[in-house]
Amino acid sequence: MVKASTFTLVGQRDDIPRLGSRRVRTPAGEIALFRTSDDKVFALRNECPHKKGPLSEGIVHGHSVTCPLHNWVISLETGEAQGADTGCTGKLAVEVRDDGSIYLAIPSGMAEAAVA
């Protein structure tokens, strides 16, 4: 079952470089936020399904990111490995408001209190 989650303000879209990424640190591990060239924002658990490589450090292209450790390509939309590789990392819901603020759905239990 999916745990209930709360939308938490984590920053502004412009804090993330286009085709880049930022990390959100939580007690239960890091979340990687990505911004694509078409200005969409995606959130994945910052762990490659292969050997836990930090996806936030990868090269973003289209709606995918290439893991920096062994070049697996992970879909930002689903968290799934593309092509011949299989595996999936957790995907989190994000919402970007009109003023550019990013709200992240952090599953309860992942965060005790939120800092904006």
Place this chain on the structure above:
Amino acid sequence: MSFFTSPSFHRHPWTSQVEATMTKSKKPRLVIVGNGMAGIRTLEELLKRAPDTYDVTVFGQEPRLNYNRIMLSPILAGEKAYQDIILNDWDWYEANNIRLHAGDPVIGIDQKHGFVFSAAGRKVPYDKLLLATGSEPIVIPVPGHKKEGVITFRDMKDVETMIDGAGRLQHAVVIGGGLLGLEAAYGLSTLGMKVTVLHLAPHLMERQLDIAAGTLLKQELERRGLDIILEADTAEITGGDHVEGVTLKDGRSFPADLVVMAVGIRPNTWLARSHGLATGRGVQVDDHMITSNPDILAIGECVEHRGLCYGLVAPIWDMARAAADTLAGSDGKGYQGSAISTKLKVTGVDLFSGGDFSGGKGTEDIVFRDAARGVYKRLVVKKDRLIGAVLYGDTGDGPWYFQMIKDGTDISPLRGTMVFGQGFEEGALSDPFKAVADLPADAEICGCNGVCKGTIQTAITEGGLTSLAEVRAQTKASSSCGSCTGLVEKLIGFTLGDGYVADSGPKPLCGCTALDHGEVRRLIVAKGIKDIPSVFQALEWRTPDGCHTCRPAVNYYLLCAWPGEYQDDARARFINERVHANIQKDGTYSVVPRMWAGVTSAKELRAIADVVDKFNIPTVKVTGGQRIDLLGIKKDDLTAVWADLGAAGMVSGHAYGKSLRTVKTCVGTDWCRFGTQDSTGLGVKLEHATWGSWMPHKFKMAVSGCPRNCAEATIKDFGIVCVDSGYELHVGGNGGIHVRATDLLCKVTTEEEAIEYCMAFIQMYREEAWYLERTAPWIERVGIDHIRDRLTSDSEARIKLRDRFLLSQKDAQDDPWAARANGMDAHEYQPLVTIG
């Protein structure tokens, strides 16, 4: 009128032979009027269905073989020759026993007795008659329209006139800014004429484009030197016998030695009309391409079907199938009409339009623009169906949209993102075959030749085809305008899986482009392209922002091509080069400060010891490159570690970079009893001269003090072995995966020369090798003689390379650690936020 005069064309020897053998046959007789694209295509389809059924005679007004009319534009632009566009050669007619009377138009039909009459006096009986007379260009009857030098753009003869005129004349005026007019204008201007386009409507190609795309097109063509006058209503063509100018109704006038009228076409119905067949705008036919006389069929641009006339080839392929069914006596579903799409054949201008984009009631627009990339896309949606699309600048998704228009696909689930294209839509950027895999078997891949996906796949699997060239030869797909080449290649790759080896020649840089490293490098310089988005735009990348393979490569090529000018793109750097440290398997980093030529000091070692304590660095190790590696540093600590190391005078060792790594040395004359030269000192000088330089791959050097070679100089990218009489310079060594000993480049006598050669060699490597190609494979590829030619035989070339290296070093020798310790790129090192 030339139409009725007897042609001067001499008959091919075999024509009469076929005539002789075939008159005896009892087969029903089929006569085709028009040796053009529609008539012959029908014949091809018929031969596929029912070979040898008819005794066939073809009359053609043009004294030529059947050629690909749409390729007249590339011929005019000098991109093709007549030989390249012949669709069916003499052998084809002969092999299929087809009698061709080229250069002899049909001028009469006796429907009662079943005969046609030709201008040359032939009288040929028919059981079935197929009219495929095409259309004729409209000539606006303004005063002066009959002057010499006023022509149209319809056939090979017109093209010959234009090419001939361009050689002698200066000014051309093209009346009409539609598809044909612009292709004519572009062609004439490539031939060196000064071209003015006069267009009646307020924007170009108003039947195919909306105003936004029309405006972008105008700007682009003006950039290429065409003069374009909109809302230009021609009043008169002036001059004596020969044209001298064109005057508009508003009084403006333009000089002209050649006037091309390209204001539209009219179905060529003269023959049908004068013999009482039902005609409207065109010869009227039913779904089986039958005219008002059941023995007479008509096809192509001369027909009107369900009230519509067509001026493109795609509908003709559908009509040809229906007509062939009728002639073969098989009952197909007939011709159902066609949705049409358009491309403009002006090299480098990408535009696509399909379906109905006139807008209007109940329609909604989805628009995407990227001014910087010169991209405009407009999708017209009606009731959850895509009904029209106009694409400018990025037309890769044209076939995908067009398929949806034709299929009437329910687009409601795609609506939000479909304007970004199929790649975005399906997360397919990483799977290059997704796009073709998803197309149905009857999706048209090659519009010019009407070849669909299923046909190509069958040809590949049944014919054992493995290359683009073979697929072209077998199916004709991609053999005309070439704009579907990428799609066809993908289809071959998809069909063959691992069995596909791209056509001979170097491999494409990656799945985002068909170009190889060499071509990308060359085009960046040739076209003066100065940033990554423009490279992707100008070189027609298939993905919006490349991938992890091409972005770093293109970034490097730009950096190398435009030193001091190009702004490095952090987003095109692999993580190590972006944060200037090596990522480790657990996500921590290692830090390797430069230790010039392996020489260190108490001060440096003390500073290293201090940061190890201060930041709790778990491992300190001496590397294989004569310096010290600090491993297991947390990303958040990197900048502080660098600040401390920097305070003791240390800079980045670039252990992470495609750049100068280490210069290994031995102790040399300072201490060693065999040393012949100051190998340590020379190593320090070399490292100071070359550090910071970005290269295709990592680059390692070494200087050994004597031939005992303790610094292993003969397995380095550039190695020096000192001898009594000077310095032996070695290049192209590698101690890694495939060990390769160096080639001896030459011997020099002074340190200065050694350094000069070193810099020149590095610059040559920087400019010529492909990204991620180390010096060893590069030299294996180009040969050591090529390098010697430039560096040792040609001192002027060597000095120029050295100077270009020095120029690029001016901006390269800023310590990246110092800048980041001072706050640059802070977002790279700190989390956005910490929660909980």
